[in-house]
Amino acid sequence: MSKKIQQNVMIKGTKDGLTLHLxxxxxxxxLLKELEMKLSEKYQFQENDPLIAVKVHTGNRYLTKEQCERVKELIRTKKKLVVDEITSNVVTIEEATKWKEENAITTVAKIVRSGQILQVPGDLLLIGDVNPGGTIAAGGNIYVMGVLKGIAHAGCFGNREAIIAASVMKPSQLRISDAVNRAPDEYIEDGHGMECAFINDNNQIIVDKLQVLKNHRPNLNRLEGGL
Structure with a gap:
């Protein structure tokens, strides 16, 4: 019985080009030796052939910048092959740290006064007020346990699912991702407690009672029990 030879490089054609599983x-x-051999055996191109995009997936192998360049250079030597991206299952320390920061809740107890800016990479829980002229910003959601009279910018890195909640919602401006909501000319005291702001299906920021949030953001359940 013949021994099965381990294949270190699998090449699959897709409608978008080629995918290389290393x-x-x-x-x-x-890996480089087999990649060179298989590309040379299977892919001989003519001058007028169209360019072919190549996606490379390295599984659980981490490639340094130098190794990525060596893979790209090898593929580029085969005319008409263009490296689209190189991906892996491995997360670097920098990527893991960034992900942790963007998914963490930062708690701050202070009053944000006029001219001050408070920004965090993830969610912000502010225990205090935001005075007129003050600004708070977060990569995720914003929760203000106090009066919001200044500017609040949630999802400031592009998260359109982010929300803003405040015990007293009287902002001079609300921003979520790239959407902006100007403050009304006057506020009506309704005494119904905490309110929230989010982007609705019409891509507009609306302010409503906190209780409606579970219908619009059902996955917002980081705190035990959800809303």
């Missing part, structure tokens, strides 16, 4: 258990030098 084995993560062999040495990098073995």
């Amino acid at each position: 084995d993560d258990s062999c040495s990098f030098s073995e």
